[in-house]
Amino acid sequence: MITFSGVFKYYSSVAVLQDLSFNIEKGELVFITGPSGAGKTTLLKLIFGSEVPDEGTIKVENFDLSNIKHSEIPFLRRIVSFVFQDFRLRQDLTVFDNIALPLRVIGEKEKDIRQRVLDALKDVALRSKADNLVRTLSGGEQQKVAIARAIIINPHIVLADEPTGNLDPEASQDIMALFKRINAKGCSVVIATHNSELFKNTHYRVFSLKEGKIIQ
């Protein structure tokens, strides 16, 4: 599903990622960990098509990300969703409209959108907040909205960059439980985090990055 072969990424001649080669299978949940500046976010950006590798090849399903055209990126992002640490939600819109946004982008009909958004809100236990403005929600709730928005289009892969970075331990547990539920439905999940509590005592694969290399 995701294949990295000899991938290098440089930022102004400094290697951020070096010779990365790995596979992530369909339906897998993988953690990427490492200290700040290890290259976790860059790795996720490469899978999301926001960055291009300087050397090597990256394949995500049928997309060759080393040679991807600008016009193909929107279609890649309809199978790969991203959950950000800072949520990237529209603060001026309601919870409902934020979650409906990806469906509107792909041209779904309004009557279908309503039901799907309500289902997604039920999944993240925020149905009662559908009409609230996002800016009135807590950090944990906003992250749940971001996750609901990410899964509403039934992506094949969900990427999450420090999804619990701004949350208290209880909210973090909720968010992790949510990711596990998403993964249980067959969706691949890649989570970049420096919080080892999230994957301690779990059976999931963990890639440890240090100075742009996988060390474990």
Place this chain on the structure above:
Amino acid sequence: MKRHIISAMKGLWINRWSTLLSMLSIGICFFIVTGVSLLLYNLELFTKKLSTKAAIVIYLKDGISESEISSITDQLKKSGVFSRLQYISKDEALKEMKNIIDPSMIQLIGYNPLSDTIEAFIKEESLQNIEEVIKKIKGFGSVDDIYYPAKIINGLKIIKVTLWNFALVVFCFLLLAVLFIIYATVKSFYWKKTEEIEILKLLGATPSYIRFPFLIEGGILGLGGALFATILMTVVYFVIHSRSFSEFLPAITTVAFPLEIFCVLPLFGIFFGMFSSFFALGRIKYQ
């Protein structure tokens, strides 16, 4: 489509003052362009009318026989340059003259000083070769002289060419100004929505999805400007045709005012607005 229109309308409403200002500026530019176009259009009509109404008057030599007259007439007809030929004998001309001048004056001269003439009305498409045609006719043996208001027509042609050149400069300048106004307005709208657009890109929005509301905004700006110009033109039209104005300057009512302007101008405004917006947005980048 409905979503894009709503989004565009919201965008314009949020920035209503800059929208209004842009529309007024575009409107003034379009008004000047339309005014100059109308001036050119009327001048073109006037030149054509004058050219075709002004006939070449061919003065024939004295004592010319009827067979010679019909031979000249045949030759003129065969040339295919004239739409109508009218022979006026010297007696008929004298009769007409008596209507204009006091007959006693003509009696004083004691003889008919006028010549037999042929009035030849030129076809519109042959106007360009008029000098050549005149030269050819002068070569006919029985032709004494030719009168053609060349100076007036040539003068008009010079004015026309000068006005066309002036109009081209005005058009280029004003259309560039309109393009720049729409470009700057739409670009500023785009910058204000940068965060929103970045989110849309993350959610898989295609470049056309991102562009569409801005194209509509540009189209509406162009349409608004064109409608403003149309309103101003309508006011000008009614002022020209008002009683007090036509009494003051009767000739002004003969100004041709093609009503097609009222359809063409808004359509042109929409098209030009969308084109300028497209230009302003440039390439949508994802990396």
